Amino acid sequence: xxxxxxxxxxxxxxxxxxxxxxxxxxxxxxxxxxxxxxxxxxxxxxxxxxxxxxxxxxxxxxxxxxxxxxxxxxxxxxxxxxxxxxxxxxxxxxxxxxxxxxxxxxxxxxxxxxxxxxxxxxxxxxxxxxxxxxxxxxxxxxxxxxxxxxxxxxxxxxxxxxxxxxxxxxxxxxxxxxxxxxxxxxxxxxxxxxxxxxxxxxxxxxxxxxxxxxxxxxxxxxxxxxxxxxxxxxxxxxxxxxxxxxxxxxxxxxxxxxxxxxxxxxxxxxxxxxxxxxxxxxxxxxxxxxxxxxxxxxxxxxxxxxxxxxxxxxxxxxxx
Amino acid sequence: xxxxxxxxxxxxxxxxxxxxxxxxxxxxxxxxxxxxxxxxxxxxxxxxxxxxxxxxxxxxxxxxxxxxxxxxxxxxxxxxxxxxxxxxxxxxxxxxxxxxxxxxxxxxxxxxxxxxxxxxxxxxxxxxxxxxxxxxxxxxxxxxxxxxxxxxxxxxxxxxxxxxxxxxxxxxxxxxxxxxxxxxxxxxxxxxxxxxxxxxxxxxxxxxxxxxxxxxxxxxxxxxxxxxxxxxxxxxxxxxxxxxxxxxxxxxxxxxxxxxxxxxxxxxxxxxxxxxxxxxxxxxxxxxxxxxxxxxxxxxxxxxxxxxxxxxxxxxxxxxxxxx
Numbered sequence: 001x002x003x004x005x006x007x008x009x010x011x012x013x014x015x016x017x018x019x020x021x022x023x024x025x026x027x028x029x030x031x032x033x034x035x036x037x038x039x040x041x042x043x044x045x046x047x048x049x050x051x052x053x054x055x056x057x058x059x060x061x062x063x064x065x066x067x068x069x070x071x072x073x074x075x076x077x078x079x080x081x082x083x084x085x086x087x088x089x090x091x092x093x094x095x096x097x098x099x100x101x102x103x104x105x106x107x108x109x110x111x112x113x114x115x116x117x118x119x120x121x122x123x124x125x126x127x128x129x130x131x132x133x134x135x136x137x138x139x140x141x142x143x144x145x146x147x148x149x150x151x152x153x154x155x156x157x158x159x160x161x162x163x164x165x166x167x168x169x170x171x172x173x174x175x176x177x178x179x180x181x182x183x184x185x186x187x188x189x190x191x192x193x194x195x196x197x198x199x200x201x202x203x204x205x206x207x208x209x210x211x212x213x214x215x216x217x218x219x220x221x222x223x224x225x226x227x228x229x230x231x232x233x234x235x236x237x238x239x240x241x242x243x244x245x246x247x248x249x250x251x252x253x254x255x256x257x258x259x260x261x262x263x264x265x266x267x268x269x270x271x272x273x274x275x276x277x278x279x280x281x282x283x284x285x286x287x288x289x290x291x292x293x294x295x296x297x298x299x300x301x302x303x304x305x306x307x308x309x310x311x312x313x314x315x316x317x318x319x320x
Numbered sequence: 321x322x323x324x325x326x327x328x329x330x331x332x333x334x335x336x337x338x339x340x341x342x343x344x345x346x347x348x349x350x351x352x353x354x355x356x357x358x359x360x361x362x363x364x365x366x367x368x369x370x371x372x373x374x375x376x377x378x379x380x381x382x383x384x385x386x387x388x389x390x391x392x393x394x395x396x397x398x399x400x401x402x403x404x405x406x407x408x409x410x411x412x413x414x415x416x417x418x419x420x421x422x423x424x425x426x427x428x429x430x431x432x433x434x435x436x437x438x439x440x441x442x443x444x445x446x447x448x449x450x451x452x453x454x455x456x457x458x459x460x461x462x463x464x465x466x467x468x469x470x471x472x473x474x475x476x477x478x479x480x481x482x483x484x485x486x487x488x489x490x491x492x493x494x495x496x497x498x499x500x501x502x503x504x505x506x507x508x509x510x511x512x513x514x515x516x517x518x519x520x521x522x523x524x525x526x527x528x529x530x531x532x533x534x535x536x537x538x539x540x541x542x543x544x545x546x547x548x549x550x551x552x553x554x555x556x557x558x559x560x561x562x563x564x565x566x567x568x569x570x571x572x573x574x575x576x577x578x579x580x581x582x583x584x585x586x587x588x589x590x591x592x593x594x595x596x597x598x599x600x601x602x603x604x605x606x607x608x609x610x611x612x613x614x615x616x617x618x619x620x621x622x623x624x625x626x627x628x629x630x631x632x633x634x635x636x637x638x639x640x641x642x643x644x
Binding site: 003004005014105108111112319 | 381399405429434
């Protein structure tokens with residue numbers, strides 16, 4: 001059965017309204033303050049350490065993103081931790097909030113399809129995150145210009161723009177998850193708690209569990225242990241398991257793009273390094289190729305989770 | 321009724337065998353409905369009888385398991401946008417975005433309706449004026465009372481220039497004055513030729529404003545018709561007259577009045593007669609004829625309450641399942 005009209009009629013209206021709601025909401029303000037202040041602290045430390053170390057570095061600007069000065073983690077690591085929080089904060093009450101406010105049936109009685117509502121909400125939240133991340137990105141570049149006094153090169157800007165795009169898709173995964181849970185659970189508090197639970201599990205517990213699981217799946221060969229080496233099979237398993245977490249995918253992609261000397265994101269064998277000039281940066285295109293699988297993983301995660309919430313929302317009863 | 325039969329063309333809402341099943345239970349089970357343009361039609365029944373589900377099927381907001389329905393000639397399952405463009409819906413306990421003002425809330429739905437900016441502003445002002453909310457147009461909806469929210473919901477339907485207005489429990493939870501005002505607004509819609517479909521369990525209100533009603537019971541429509549017709553069908557007669565008078569043989573004299581079907585002696589001086597017409601004048605004459613002292617003469621209008629009670633007396637009060 002073919003539906004009449006476009007399923008996206010009204011999407012832009014929902015988008016504009018939701019975007020305005022997000023940007024003017026207290027919730028968003030708090031999230032942004034949290035991120036800006038933590039990021040500024042990390043940047044401050046990074047700038048301090050860079051000023052003391054004036055060695056020739058062709059990628060000074062990128063070092064701003066990746067340098068970590070104990071006890072603060074690097075700017076990118078902080079974003080990897082806080083972007084999910086922001087995405088969950090914007091998405092956990094997307095659908096059940098409309099139910100609980102009893103606005104859903106009134107809105108759906110207007111000449112639009114449900115697609116428009118869900119799509120508009122998703123894009124608006126993603127755009128909100130995109131705007132904040134872009135502002136943050138400009139902040140980093142600006143502070144770098146002021147305090148380091150070195151104009152960024154074209155490749156540096158390109159690499160940091162890739163960072164921006166990957167970060168937005170990373171947010172997309174968590175936003176899709178939060179919206180899926182907001183469709184499944186009628187109570188916004190339950191949806192928020194479950195999304196936060198998943199977030200904590202994947203960012204804190206999973207990195208500890210994955211190596212342990214790898215040991216179970218592929219027990220290390222004792223001969224490697226005798227030589228004081230890791231069994232490559234176990235290491236590969238540990239990494240593959242780790243990659244189930246979007247957090248890990250984001251960190252790997254960032255490593256490849258923001259640290260140009262990164263040549264591989266997995267275990268490296270000595271024979272693979274034959275002929276390599278150690279410490280020489282990879283060209284921009286090669287770095288992007290290195291980060292490509294991780295990026296595609298994040299995009300796919302976003303789409304799959306969104307598709308689930310789409311199907312569920314289409315089948316959901318409108319009545320409260 | 322005669323005027324209505326003249327304007328009666330094809331029905332604007334037409335349902336045959338409309339059914340909605342959840343698993344094995346049919347919430348709406350094979351209902352037939354024909355509602356003509358310009359009438360106020362009431363859906364009555366306890367909670368969980370299938371009224372809201374029927375309404376949602378009319379709007380294409382829930383799936384139809386079997387049967388067919390046409391709204392203004394369109395099938396809501398296949399052409400939901402065409403239906404929703406012409407039909408206004410005020411849900412039970414309607415909600416608005418609290419952080420937006422009344423006018424902003426209407427502007428949002430106005431945009432979703434596809435109204436152009438200039439057109440929208442004019443219609444919003446007009447609609448808010450009609451429902452008496454123009455003074456609070458720029459106040460946040462968070463401060464609105466229940467009655468104001470209901471009126472704002474009605475303003476949305478007015479702004480839409482809907483041909484059919486579907487109101488689900490529009491007066492539940494309103495205070496008497498707000499109810500009166502709201503019923504007045506529904507009357508205005510009817511005067512403009514808008515077809516109004518409303519569901520309610522407030523029987524006296526429904527009786528006052530509805531041209532016809534349909535009684536729902538466990539997913540079936542058990543009765544359809546105008547209230548006086550139903551009274552005759554269900555209660556056996558349209559009028560119940562109570563006489564309080566002293567005198568000899570009054571009961572016998574009352575029973576002889578043409579049109580009276582039954583006389584019940586409540587006490588020595590109180591009688592209740594059931595009749596097909598208003599027989600008060602004849603009753604007074606009868607009492608006077610036997611030289612009796614007439615103290616009180618009252619007529620009960622054919623009451624929906626009585627019809628309803630007769631049909632639902634085997635159900636516990638409060639309904640079976642809350643489906644609001």
